[in-house]
Amino acid sequence: MAHHDAGKPLSVNVEKVRDATVVRLDGEVDLNVSPKLRAELKALTGERRPLIVIDMSGVPYIDSSGVATLVECLQSTSRYKGKLRLASLSKRAAGVFEISRLDTVFSIHDTVEEAIQA
């Protein structure tokens, strides 16, 4: 699994694309950075953003703490009838959702554009 992105700190970039809020993640999402991601997503759900798309193309690795953070965000958005969609998962990140049986719970799309238009 060796890759050049291993160990780099997670960066979280938020931008508006039409009606969607696209959150681009870069780096591994593990116990070390999940609190940071949780805080960023909580700020967005606190503003009741109607559609949040997580661009995971820059995430080579995610563990169960990262997945739990996204489950929490999914539950927050559904409470105010908002939507959370995931886009561009690496094969490994997709594998974690499959093992956790959450691949059918989340709305998962091949590209950010597809997630915005879904």
Next chain:
Amino acid sequence: MAPEGTIQLSVPSDPACMTIVRALVDKMAEVAGFDEDQVFRIVLAVDEACTNIIRHQYGGRHDQRIDITADLGSGGERFQVVIRDYGDVRDPDQFKGRDLRDVRPGGLGVHIIREVMDEVEYSAAPGGGMQLRLCKSTQRE
């Protein structure tokens, strides 16, 4: 020829160290003969075991110790990792996953470990703390 024998690693219970653990386990599983997908799953299982220790055995403290001992597959049949902590002794029966139909954050780590590894044994470690023995056959399924 694949290396044989045991590799021992001692790391602080700091989540920032887990990326190092992952890189090492990745390489060890690779030389033990697993394919890319299996390597990734083993890395995930060991990572989940370590983060469980940090959260539950050490209550989030970063200055405790986690020992990881990997047996690279003497005899070439199985890859074994023992992950040991120095926290409280617990009832091994508590080490179980939850019902995944109940969608909620948390509680996924043990499920992932059990899903990925062939053998999972949680027991009191000699001299205190707990140890988790994870084993996976290197024979292709």
